[in-house]
Amino acid sequence: DSGVTQTPKHLITATGQRVTLRCSPRSGDLSVYWYQQSLDQGLQFLIHYYNGEERAKGNILERFSAQQFPDLHSELNLSSLELGDSALYFCASSGPDEKLFFGSGTQLSVL
Amino acid sequence: AQKITQTQPGMFVQEKEAVTLDCTYDTSDPSYGLFWYKQPSSGEMIFLIYQGSYDQQNATEGRYSLNFQKARKSANLVISASQLGDSAMYFCAMREWGAQKLVFGQGTRLTINP
Numbered sequence: 501d502s503g504v505t506q507t508p509k510h511l512i513t514a515t516g517q518r519v520t521l522r523c524s525p526r527s528g529d530l531s532v533y534w535y536q537q538s539l540d541q542g543l544q545f546l547i548h549y550y551n552g553e554e555r556a557k558g559n560i561l562e563r564f565s566a567q568q569f570p571d572l573h574s575e576l577n578l579s580s581l582e583l584g585d586s587a588l589y590f591c592a593s594s595g596p597d598e599k600l601f602f603g604s605g606t607q608l609s610v611l
Numbered sequence: 612a613q614k615i616t617q618t619q620p621g622m623f624v625q626e627k628e629a630v631t632l633d634c635t636y637d638t639s640d641p642s643y644g645l646f647w648y649k650q651p652s653s654g655e656m657i658f659l660i661y662q663g664s665y666d667q668q669n670a671t672e673g674r675y676s677l678n679f680q681k682a683r684k685s686a687n688l689v690i691s692a693s694q695l696g697d698s699a700m701y702f703c704a705m706r707e708w709g710a711q712k713l714v715f716g717q718g719t720r721l722t723i724n725p
Contacts, residue, residue, distance in 0.1 A: 502658070533712065543702065543715040556711030590656060592713075598644060598706065600713055602656035 503527065506591050506603035514611055518579040521606045525572055525593030531555075532574040533600060534566055538587040549574055581610045614638075615705050615716035623722045624693050631678070632688040632719050634703030642708040645686040647677065650718070651699040659701075662686060690721075698723045 503526035513519055525532050534546040536559075545558035549568035560566075563581075568574040578585060586609050592600040614637040624630045636645065647659040662670045662677045670677045678687040686705075690697055703716045 502655075542717055545712040545714070548711045558712055588654060592656075598708075599658060599661050600646070600706075601658055602648070604653075604655040607654070 502601040502603065504591060504593050504601055504603035506606055508606060509604065510607045510609075512609045512611065513581060515581055515583060517581050518577065519581065519608065521576040521578070521589055521591075521608075523574045523576070523591030523603060525574070525591075526595070526601055529593035529595045530572065531594045532568055532572070533592040533594070534574070534576050535590040535592065536587045537590060537605075546576070578608070583610050586610045615703050615714055617703055617716035617719050619719045620717075621720045621722070623724060626695060626723050626725050627692055630690045630693050630721065632690075632701050632703075632721065634686045634688065634716060636684050636686060636703075636705050638705065638707055640707040640709060644706045644708070645677070645679070646704040646706070646713065647675070647688045648702045648704065649699045650702065656702075660688065693723050695723050695725060697721060
C-alpha cells in the first residue's frame with residue numbers, strides 16, 4: 501500500500517459529462533501530481549500542486565482542471581468528456597525525498 | 612528536453628533466472644533522479660527503486676538493483692531470482708531537479724515462465 505488514496509476506482513460515464521476524481525496524498529506529503537495513462541500516449545504528466553499552489557502544467561486539456569485543498573487532498577475535474585478521455589488517471593504524492601508514490605488509479609470509461 | 616528510452620517492449624524469462632531491463636536516458640541537467648516502477652495487471656504503479664545522479668553506489672532494494680552507468684546514461688533494472696509474481700509492466704522514469712514532473716519511458720512487459 502503506497503499510502504496514496506484515489507477514489508473512485510472505476511468510473512463509467514457518457515460523452516459530454518463532467519466527473520471529479522479525488523486523491524488523498526500520503527501523510528505529510530505536500531506535493532500531488534496527476535498523470536494520465538492511455539494505450540497510445542503512455543504515461544502523461546498533467547499537473548503538479550505543492551501545498552495548495554499549482555507548480556507545473558503538462559499536457560492538460562483546457563477541459564480539465566485541478567486543485568489542491570488546505571487539507572492537501574486534490575481533485576481533478578474533467579468536463580465535456582470525449583471518448584478519447586477514457587484512460588487510467590493516477591495521482592501521486594511526494595515528500596522531501598522527491599520520490600513519487602502512486603495511488604491505485606481511477607479507470608475512466610467514457611461511452 | 613528529458614527523454615527516457617526502454618528498448619525492450621517485451622521480455623520472457625524462466626522463473627528463478629535473473630533479468631535485466633534496459634533503460635537509457637537523455638538529460639543535460641547534472642542533477643536528476645532515476646526511478647523504476649512496476650505495474651501489474653491490476654493497474655497500480657508500484658515504486659521499486661531510486662537512484663540519484665550523485666549517488667556513488669548502485670541502489671539496491673531486496674531483489675531489485677539498479678545498474679547505474681552515468682557516462683553511458685544507462686539505468687538498467689536487475690531483478691535477481693525472478694518469481695512468477697514479477698510478471699508485469701516495468702517503467703523507467705527520470706526527474707530533473709529543476710523540473711516539476713517525472714517523465715516515463717514506454718515500458719517493458721516482463722513475463723516470467725514457470
